[in-house]
Structure formats: C-alpha cells, structure tokens
Amino acid sequence: MNDRESMPLPGEKIGACIEAACVMEVLAPKAGNVHPGFSWNFTDLDVADFLASARALRPVFEAAAYRTVGELVLEAVRATRAVVSTNTNLGQILLLAPLSKAAFETGRIDRGEVKGILLKSTVHDAIAAYEAIALAKPGGMGQRGSQDIADQPSCTLYEAMQIAASYDDVAAQYATGFSDVFEIAGELEREVRFSDDWLRAIADVHLARLVRGDTLVRRKCGDAIEAELKSLASSVVRHRADPATYQAEHAKFDAWLRADGNRRNPGTTADLITAALFVGLFSGTIEIPPDLTQRASISSKQT
Numbered sequence: 001m002n003d004r005e006s007m008p009l010p011g012e013k014i015g016a017c018i019e020a021a022c023v024m025e026v027l028a029p030k031a032g033n034v035h036p037g038f039s040w041n042f043t044d045l046d047v048a049d050f051l052a053s054a055r056a057l058r059p060v061f062e063a064a065a066y067r068t069v070g071e072l073v074l075e076a077v078r079a080t081r082a083v084v085s086t087n088t089n090l091g092q093i094l095l096l097a098p099l100s101k102a103a104f105e106t107g108r109i110d111r112g113e114v115k116g117i118l119l120k121s122t123v124h125d126a127i128a129a130y131e132a133i134a135l136a137k138p139g140g141m142g143q144r145g146s147q148d149i150a151d152q153p154s155c156t157l158y159e160a161m162q163i164a165a166s167y168d169d170v171a172a173q174y175a176t177g178f179s180d181v182f183e184i185a186g187e188l189e190r191e192v193r194f195s196d197d198w199l200r201a202i203a204d205v206h207l208a209r210l211v212r213g214d215t216l217v218r219r220k221c222g223d224a225i226e227a228e229l230k231s232l233a234s235s236v237v238r239h240r241a242d243p244a245t246y247q248a249e250h251a252k253f254d255a256w257l258r259a260d261g262n263r264r265n266p267g268t269t270a271d272l273i274t275a276a277l278f279v280g281l282f283s284g285t286i287e288i289p290p291d292l293t294q295r296a297s298i299s300s301k302q303t
Helices: 010-027 047-062 069-081 090-106 111-119 123-136 157-164 169-176 179-193 198-210 215-221 223-237 243-258 267-283 292-302
Strands: none
Touching: 010 047, 010 090, 010 198, 010 267, 010 292, 047 069, 047 090, 047 292, 069 090, 069 123, 090 111, 090 123, 090 169, 090 267, 111 157, 123 157, 157 169, 169 179, 169 215, 169 267, 179 198, 179 267, 198 223, 198 243, 198 267, 215 223, 215 267, 223 243
C-alpha cells in the first residue's frame, strides 16, 4: 500500500475530527457544563448523551460533500435525535457545518474559505436550518422580530444569521467569518501544546473566554446575570499563577454556574470551543489525544 492509499479520504478525516472535537469538549472539566462526574444538575442529559451524539455526527459530516450547509445542519440534528431525546449539540452543528464544507471543498479551513461558503448559502439553507432548530428544541431562544425561527425564512441562512448576531454568538460567527472560532483555535493550540493535561488546557481556555460573557446565559438569565458571570470569571482568571487558589476559585465559580436549575450553563462558549477544536484538529495544529478513546469509554460507563 502506498502513502496515497493509506491516507484517510477527506470525508473520513472530517468525520473523525468532528467526532474527536465533540468528545474532547465534553470530557474537559469546563465550568458549568456537563463533563464526567459533573452532570448532576442536568436532569435531562449526561456525558453518555454527548458521546452518543458525537458518534452520530461522524457519518453525516463524512458526507459533507453531498449536502449544502443547511442540509448538513438538518441531517446532523436528525441523526442526533435518533440517539438522544434532548438537544445536545445544535450550536455545535450550526458551527461545524460551514467549517466542514470549507474543509471538504478546499482541503483547508481559513477565514476566506469559510466566508466564501457562507456567502453561497441560500434560502433553502435557511429553511433547512430553521427546521433543524425546531426539531432540536433548544432553550433560551425566545421570540424575535425579523426572520424569527418560528416563521418561514425569506432570506438566506447567512442573512438570517446576521440578523441574530447581536444576541447569539453562534450566529455572530456567520456574520464575522468565524472570527471568535479562529481566535479560540489559536488559544487552544498554545494551551494544549504547552500543557501535560489536554483536558485542563481546554477548561482553562473555556474559562478565559467566559470573561467576555456567554450569549446563552444572557438570553436565559438577562444582562445582570451575564455581567456577574463575566466578573466572577475574571476573578478566577486572576489567580491563574497560583494553582491551588485557582482550582478552588474555579470550583466555586463552577458551583455558581450550576445553581438556579442550570439556567447559567454557558453552552454557547462550549459550542465555540468545539468548533475551534475541529479547526485545530483538521489543520493539524492540535492532535487527537492518544488516550481519547479510552477516556471516552470509561466516562460512558460511569454515567
């Protein structure tokens, strides 16, 4: 077998990197999110649900070449709902769809290529994405004005996301060419490279991003709670140079996020982390951890 024959096909690589990114995200001990040993306040889902969802996404994204962005979103949500009964990954899917299309069409993921994919979106893509959102039934959506998800869209998916960008950081990625995702990918690359604990490295980047807030928390809890979240996250980050204090303050912050019936769950930031991990994994700046499969297997049995 020559080198060309032994290399994974583009679709296989995309699928493998997407599954790995989703698994790495849920295994990392991120403040306020589901992760092994810390799903007690999530009454409708656990780590096993996220792992099953990650596996379900792989074959969908392996076939990214044959679907538009909107079709990818809808098929990915359908595949997820076939294995879990609640929303585990809508935000991830909305971010991963255009990234995977760029990877498939050009063999790389950069801002220019992703922007080109977004500009090619159609009304058909918006209709498919809206159907996916209705199927996923995410929390914290509320009612909006123009192009509300409860209505039939009359614009392209790119245009719909621009309308939602001011109150949803997932939508904002479409409007900004995924600027936050690429920035986080660089932060993850640096943290993972210089850390002997990739799980902790991901959690540290997640915490640092929470200093900027989380739009899911803002929509569910209001501006005041999001402001408090940002202030508390900043206080924890200031202790980074003192590991013992940092871990203690991180635990307190985690407990605060898990209070109030899980309404403070910073889910949008977790979705951005997943997308950034995919960018790093596909680009080769982050490697799939050799112990990932073993850790996932152990975590699945514990939940």
